Amino acid sequence: MRTTPAGVSPIIPLDRASGVPLHKQIYDGYCSAILLGALRPGQQITSSRAFAAELRVSRFPVLNAYAQLLAEGYFESRTGAGTFVSASLPEQLMSVPRTATVPAGAPSGPRPVARRAFLVPSFSPSTTLPGWGAFGVHQPAFDQFPFPIWSSLVAKHSHSPQANAIHHVDPQGSLRFRQEIAAYLRTARGVKCDPGQIMVVSGSQQALDITARVLFDPGNRVWVEEPGYPLERSVLTAAGCELCPVPVDHEGMEVEAGMERYRKARAAFVTPSHQYPLGSTMSASRRLQLLNWAQSSGAWIIEDDYDSEYRFESQPVASLQGLDANSRVIYIGTFSKVLFASLRIGYIVIPPDLVDRFVALRFAMDIFPPYLYQEVLTDFMRMGHFGRHIRRMRRLYGERRNKLVNCLKEEFGNSIELHGAEAGMHLAITFPNGIRDREIVARAAQERLWLWALSPSYMSEKVREGFILGFGSTPTEQISRAVSRLRALVMA
Amino acid sequence: MRTTPAGVSPIIPLDRASGVPLHKQIYDGYCSAILLGALRPGQQITSSRAFAAELRVSRFPVLNAYAQLLAEGYFESRTGAGTFVSASLPEQLMSVPRTATVPAGAPSGPRPVARRAFLVPSFSPSTTLPGWGAFGVHQPAFDQFPFPIWSSLVAKHSHSPQANAIHHVDPQGSLRFRQEIAAYLRTARGVKCDPGQIMVVSGSQQALDITARVLFDPGNRVWVEEPGYPLERSVLTAAGCELCPVPVDHEGMEVEAGMERYRKARAAFVTPSHQYPLGSTMSASRRLQLLNWAQSSGAWIIEDDYDSEYRFESQPVASLQGLDANSRVIYIGTFSKVLFASLRIGYIVIPPDLVDRFVALRFAMDIFPPYLYQEVLTDFMRMGHFGRHIRRMRRLYGERRNKLVNCLKEEFGNSIELHGAEAGMHLAITFPNGIRDREIVARAAQERLWLWALSPSYMSEKVREGFILGFGSTPTEQISRAVSRLRALVMA
Numbered sequence: 001m002r003t004t005p006a007g008v009s010p011i012i013p014l015d016r017a018s019g020v021p022l023h024k025q026i027y028d029g030y031c032s033a034i035l036l037g038a039l040r041p042g043q044q045i046t047s048s049r050a051f052a053a054e055l056r057v058s059r060f061p062v063l064n065a066y067a068q069l070l071a072e073g074y075f076e077s078r079t080g081a082g083t084f085v086s087a088s089l090p091e092q093l094m095s096v097p098r099t100a101t102v103p104a105g106a107p108s109g110p111r112p113v114a115r116r117a118f119l120v121p122s123f124s125p126s127t128t129l130p131g132w133g134a135f136g137v138h139q140p141a142f143d144q145f146p147f148p149i150w151s152s153l154v155a156k157h158s159h160s161p162q163a164n165a166i167h168h169v170d171p172q173g174s175l176r177f178r179q180e181i182a183a184y185l186r187t188a189r190g191v192k193c194d195p196g197q198i199m200v201v202s203g204s205q206q207a208l209d210i211t212a213r214v215l216f217d218p219g220n221r222v223w224v225e226e227p228g229y230p231l232e233r234s235v236l237t238a239a240g241c242e243l244c245p246v247p248v249d250h251e252g253m254e255v256e257a258g259m260e261r262y263r264k265a266r267a268a269f270v271t272p273s274h275q276y277p278l279g280s281t282m283s284a285s286r287r288l289q290l291l292n293w294a295q296s297s298g299a300w301i302i303e304d305d306y307d308s309e310y311r312f313e314s315q316p317v318a319s320l321q322g323l324d325a326n327s328r329v330i331y332i333g334t335f336s337k338v339l340f341a342s343l344r345i346g347y348i349v350i351p352p353d354l355v356d357r358f359v360a361l362r363f364a365m366d367i368f369p370p371y372l373y374q375e376v377l378t379d380f381m382r383m384g385h386f387g388r389h390i391r392r393m394r395r396l397y398g399e400r401r402n403k404l405v406n407c408l409k410e411e412f413g414n415s416i417e418l419h420g421a422e423a424g425m426h427l428a429i430t431f432p433n434g435i436r437d438r439e440i441v442a443r444a445a446q447e448r449l450w451l452w453a454l455s456p457s458y459m460s461e462k463v464r465e466g467f468i469l470g471f472g473s474t475p476t477e478q479i480s481r482a483v484s485r486l487r488a489l490v491m492a
Numbered sequence: 493m494r495t496t497p498a499g500v501s502p503i504i505p506l507d508r509a510s511g512v513p514l515h516k517q518i519y520d521g522y523c524s525a526i527l528l529g530a531l532r533p534g535q536q537i538t539s540s541r542a543f544a545a546e547l548r549v550s551r552f553p554v555l556n557a558y559a560q561l562l563a564e565g566y567f568e569s570r571t572g573a574g575t576f577v578s579a580s581l582p583e584q585l586m587s588v589p590r591t592a593t594v595p596a597g598a599p600s601g602p603r604p605v606a607r608r609a610f611l612v613p614s615f616s617p618s619t620t621l622p623g624w625g626a627f628g629v630h631q632p633a634f635d636q637f638p639f640p641i642w643s644s645l646v647a648k649h650s651h652s653p654q655a656n657a658i659h660h661v662d663p664q665g666s667l668r669f670r671q672e673i674a675a676y677l678r679t680a681r682g683v684k685c686d687p688g689q690i691m692v693v694s695g696s697q698q699a700l701d702i703t704a705r706v707l708f709d710p711g712n713r714v715w716v717e718e719p720g721y722p723l724e725r726s727v728l729t730a731a732g733c734e735l736c737p738v739p740v741d742h743e744g745m746e747v748e749a750g751m752e753r754y755r756k757a758r759a760a761f762v763t764p765s766h767q768y769p770l771g772s773t774m775s776a777s778r779r780l781q782l783l784n785w786a787q788s789s790g791a792w793i794i795e796d797d798y799d800s801e802y803r804f805e806s807q808p809v810a811s812l813q814g815l816d817a818n819s820r821v822i823y824i825g826t827f828s829k830v831l832f833a834s835l836r837i838g839y840i841v842i843p844p845d846l847v848d849r850f851v852a853l854r855f856a857m858d859i860f861p862p863y864l865y866q867e868v869l870t871d872f873m874r875m876g877h878f879g880r881h882i883r884r885m886r887r888l889y890g891e892r893r894n895k896l897v898n899c900l901k902e903e904f905g906n907s908i909e910l911h912g913a914e915a916g917m918h919l920a921i922t923f924p925n926g927i928r929d930r931e932i933v934a935r936a937a938q939e940r941l942w943l944w945a946l947s948p949s950y951m952s953e954k955v956r957e958g959f960i961l962g963f964g965s966t967p968t969e970q971i972s973r974a975v976s977r978l979r980a981l982v983m984a
Contacts, residue, residue: 008680008879011810038678044876050883055807107819110790112758113849117706122848123663123855151650154864158646159639169833171615186530188500202694206858213730214609234856238705266604298602315547318503327599341661342863356614357605363615364726366698370862371834372646384536387500391542 007046007082009054010038022061027068034074034085045075045083116218119237133448134482137426139473141396142340149385150376157375171363173200173347177374180381181347189308190318191331193349199358200369203346204306207332208232210365211348212239214357215300215330216266223258223268227457227464229276232269232304241266245459248275252282255289267300268293272320273308277428277457277468279420287320294328301329307337307424309390312398314422327351335377337425337472338390345373397425400471400479407483416466428454430466435490437465444489449482499538499574501546502530514553519560526566526577537567537575608710611729625940626974629918631965633888634832641877642868649867663855665692665839669866672873673839681800682810683823685841691850692861695838696798699824700724702857703840704731706849707792707822708758715750715760719949719956721768724761724796733758737951740767744774747781759792760785764812765800769920769949769960771912779812786820793821799829799916801882804890806914819843827869829917829964830882837865889917892963892971899975908958920946922958927982929957936981941974 012029014022033039045051048066052059066083069075076086172178178195185191201207216222218240224233226245233243244265246258253270268290272282282290294301303320311317321329334346350358362368380386405421408429421427437453444451454466467486474482504521506514525531537543540558544551558575561567568578664670670687677683693699708714710732716725718737725735736757738750745762760782764774774782786793795812803809813823826838842850854860872878897913900921913919929945936943946958959978966974 007876008676008882010679011682011808013807033679038682040675040678043675043679046879054883107843107845109787109818111820111845112707112790113846114705114707114709114712116709117849117853120852120856123851125661147651151647154650155643155647158643169617183532183535184500186532187502187525187535190503190530192529202858202862205856209857213606215604215606217606217608220606231856231859238853238856295601298604315505316503326601328603344858344860344862351599353599353603354605357609359615360612361609361730364612364697364723364730365701366694366836367723368836370694370836370865372864373862384499387538390500391546 007044007050009046009051012055014055014057022057023064023068026055026061026065030065030069030074034089039085041085041089042087043085044081045085047082116238116240119240120234133450134474134478135449135451135467135469135471135486136473137450137452137468137470138337138341139470140337140340140425141393141472144393144396145340146385146389150380153376153379154372156379157372169368171359171368172196172198173369174371174374174378177378178347180378184381184386185319185331185333185349188316189305189333190322191349192322193331197350197352197355199348199350199362200374201346201348201362202344202369203336203341204304204332204334205231205235207334207346207348208235208302208304209238210358210362211302211330211332212236212241213365214354214361216241220266221262221264223253223262223265224459225253225270225275226459227277227454228269228459229271229304230456233459236269243459248278248280250280251286252280253286253290255286255293259293263297265297265299267302269302269304270320271304271306273305273317274420274422274424276304276306277420277426277452277454279422279424279427281317281423282320287323291320291324291326291328295326299328302332303329304332306332306334308333309338310394310397310425311423312394312401312421321349327353330354338386338393343373345369345377397472400474400476401427403476403479404469404471404474404483407480411483411487425472426468426470428466428468430454430464431490435465437467440489441467443492444486447485447489449485449489451486499536499542501538501543504547506547506549514549515556515560518547518553518557522557522561522566526581531577533577533581534579535577536573537577539574608730608732611732612726625942626966626970627941627943627959627961627963627978628965629942629944629960629962630829630833631962632829632832632917633885633964636885636888637832638877638881642872645868645871646864648871649864661860663851663860664688664690665861666863666866666870669870670839672870676873676878677811677823677825677841680808681797681825682814683841684814685823689842689844689847691840691842691854692866693838693840693854694836694861695828695833696796696824696826697723697727699826699838699840700727700794700796701730702850702854703794703822703824704728704733705857706846706853708733712758713754713756715745715754715757716951717745717762717767718951719769719946720761720951721763721796722948725951728761735951740770740772742772743778744772745778745782747778747785751785755789757789757791759794761794761796762812763796763798765797765809766912766914766916768796768798769912769918769944769946771914771916771919773809773915774812779815783812783816783818783820787818791820794824795821796824798824798826800825801830802886802889802917803915804886804893804913813841819845822846830878830885835865837861837869889964892966892968893919895968895971896961896963896966896975899972903975903979917964918960918962920958920960922946922956923982927957929959932981933959935984936978939977939981941977941981943978 010033012026014025048059048062052062073086075083077083175195177200178198181198182193182195185193212235216239220241221244222236222241223244223246225248236243244262247254252272252275290301305319319331321331331349335343401421416429416431419428437455441451441453452468454468455463502525504518506517540551540554544554562569565578567575569575667687669692670690673690674685674687677685704727708731712733713736714728714733715736715738717740728735736754739746744764744767782793797811811823813821823841827835893913908921908923911920929947933943933945944960946960947955
């Protein structure tokens with residue numbers, strides 16, 4: 001194999017019919033590429049040999065032009081590495097006015113954008129995980145993840161060209177992976193499913209987006225939990241849905257309140273295993289009530305089972321989907337909470353008669369999911385690492401939770417109420433006397449306490465103030481100090 | 493570290509108040525999990541010790557139940573590996589009627605689905621890459637990809653927990669990666685951009701989906717090329733757009749025809765570097781005409797630059813985006829064609845004033861792109877491997893293209909017309925006398941010739957019949973034989 005040089009070539013249009021010699025045209029082409037910013041200081045230049053071949057000219061004019069560019073300081077050569085645009089260009093070169101072909105700052109003329117594009121709020125970085133620190137919500141114990149095993153599987157699957165040479169494009173994802181997911185969900189979550197009902201997606205957010213686009217037309221009403229998960233609300237409003245907030249109590253969504261206020265709705269969105277953010281588990285009677293409502297009114301239920309793997313005081317509660325005799329539940333899960341979020345892998349369990357529409361839409365949206373991590377996770381599950389990791393984390397998070405609950409009781413006593421500490425990776429505290437939760441969160445972030453304010457989880461004006469506290473990524477021995485600092489902030 | 497056992501536990505609700513002994517409840521729980529399919533033959537069972545801990549009971553009732561399940565043949569133990577559900581269960585067990593709690597085949601009651609969900613056609617596997625073989629469209633020379641370099645980068649980035657511990661969730665993708673993409677596009681494609689305008693997406697399909705959702709409301713008209721790319725059409729129809737087919741000739745989209753027929757349109761979708769599927773390069777005068785139309789009528793241009801890396805008879809042509817002085821072009825590119833499709837990485841270059849809406853929508857759709865391959869590609873580009881691979885492939889594809897063109901001329905002479913062989917990884921042939929292209933494609937697939945029919949690329953009734961022939965993945969020495977087989981099929 002001949003070695004091929006590095007570097008990317010600029011576009012230099014040569015005109016052989018013009019009177020201008022080729023070396024001058026090449027010189028001019030590089031000068032303007034550098035002056036206009038198409039080539040930036042420090043960028044590597046294609047070798048003269050390779051560039052001559054690309055231009056279909058002899059090497060002489062290219063060498064000639066390069067020599068001049070080197071002499072004038074546009075280029076610099078580094079021994080053994082090649083030729084580069086000078087890291088520090090002569091000042092007089094860079095003072096050439098650059099406005100001529102740079103895009104205008106204020107574009108002119110009508111620039112219409114979709115009305116529906118304004119249904120979603122602007123992104124602000126602070127609404128997501130801003131960093132690692134005590135109380136990070138949705139953050140697993142990253143340092144406990146079995147990286148040696150994981151990366152050996154990644155290496156195995158990225159070494160083999162066959163593994164990447166996927167030629168059966170499947171919008172539902174790899175069949176082997178879906179078989180593993182189905183077996184896990186049937187056993188551990190009591191989900192009734194076959195691999196044919198499963199679709200691999202980039203996380204619960206994409207699951208919600210696809211679901212909303214298949215099930216809802218603009219103007220459809222959807223019950224959402226109040227308080228609830230803000231990102232779920234933005235995806236539903238992006239789909240044009242009318243959100244109907246239904247209050248939750250210690251038994252989960254108050255189904256009767258929903259039926260009184262919004263009997264006609266196309267669907268209900270629920271987190272029955274561990275309500276987000278208040279953490280209640282939906283009671284058996286509410287589950288039956290919700291399923292009956294859905295069946296009698298022709299509605300769908302979207303069950304987001306985002307952190308059901310961890311329960312500390314009782315055995316796991318089976319999914320709502322497993323109770324449903326009428327295929328009215330769309331079940332959504334994710335690997336982000338058990339493994340790590342930058343995986344971007346989740347799944348949907350789709351009622352059999354809806355599979356065709358989910359697949360059609362997914363194909364139009366982004367064709368099929370990336371391949372590598374599906375293969376890696378298939379092995380990770382088959383070899384038992386997944387079950388083992390969950391079991392270890394259940395023990396660890398149980399410890400952290402106990403510590404957090406005890407510290408909160410010691411520091412705050414009766415001045416707070418505790419919610420949803422029986423399961424998952426977060427709990428919530430509310431302050432019956434009220435506090436300014438958003439302000440405290442902003443101050444806490446400066447001290448690397450990453451608690452989340454509770455009040456933004458409400459749609460209506462009537463909010464409870466408090467905090468959502470993650471304990472997944474906070475080492476047990478740091479919890480006591482973190483709670484003291486939290487108390488100091490609240491009292492300040 | 494204590495070792496943690498493998499296996500996933502079923503949900504068995506224990507009732508300590510009932511008269512039924514615990515071991516009998518556990519036994520019954522496993523029996524019904526197996527009979528109802530929650531546990532499948534061959535699946536691993538949690539160890540008695542771990543399961544007792546989860547149930548919060550002593551180990552004796554669990555051991556007792558397991559012994560009975562082993563004795564009756566529900567379980568089998570494999571030395572050193574653990575306990576499993578029997579791979580072959582006794583027949584009388586499996587003949588138990590299973591209908592009771594299995595979901596009903598025909599669900600009852602109203603099951604309303606969104607009207608818009610029916611805007612997209614059903615997925616049929618044959619519309620995508622069905623396998624590897626001569627003429628595969630969109631398939632690169634997979635065996636030429638530098639896998640040793642690639643997988644060493646993958647291993648490097650998946651070994652380090654830090655690398656995965658991304659905590660700044662960025663809906664646009666990693667900044668380092670966007671810097672590399674911007675430098676590449678400025679230099680090689682003449683795109684005017686900064687990293688702040690770039691969004692990393694899962695491929696050109698997701699790029700189109702996001703773009704359509706930001707720019708178009710239902711009922712908006714969009715010019716599309718006729719013939720054109722079917723998947724681009726489905727994403728636009730999914731967004732509720734009215735498609736306006738504008739014919740293409742050897743200079744690309746016939747802008748005047750578009751202006752006559754549909755002067756009021758919200759946007760034009762074009763593939764100016766290498767029109768899909770006919771392969772023409774849009775001429776300079778058409779480019780200016782299109783940009784002028786967009787500016788004067790307040791429309792957008794979506795430029796899909798899907799395989800611009802390869803030109804064989806002339807130098808690269810700069811992007812349409814680079815010519816645009818009014819920020820009216822949304823530029824879309826992908827790594828699928830240069831590297832491999834299962835990567836699922838592409839990008840959008842967004843006009844600065846639209847970045848906020850693109851980011852808001854992407855955050856609502858799927859939050860942020862997966863991390864690993866962004867890091868790997870950043871290194872791959874910085875180290876020059878990317879430029880080098882493109883240069884090698886340009887030489888290789890040039891060879892394959894020459895061979896294909898010569899063989900086609902030899903075998904078919906004047907009975908075909910050849911289109912778009914100057915660039916890219918495919919060309920098209922049409923038969924002036926007409927043929928039944930779809931039928932021939934179906935027969936060809938049985939012989940592992942993966943040509944695509946041309947006629948489905950047309951929206952209207954007035955189609956040209958012929959084939960789209962990929963040459964990226966077809967070894968030069970196999971081309972002659974493949975063309976002979978194609979001729980035999982056409983003549984049959």
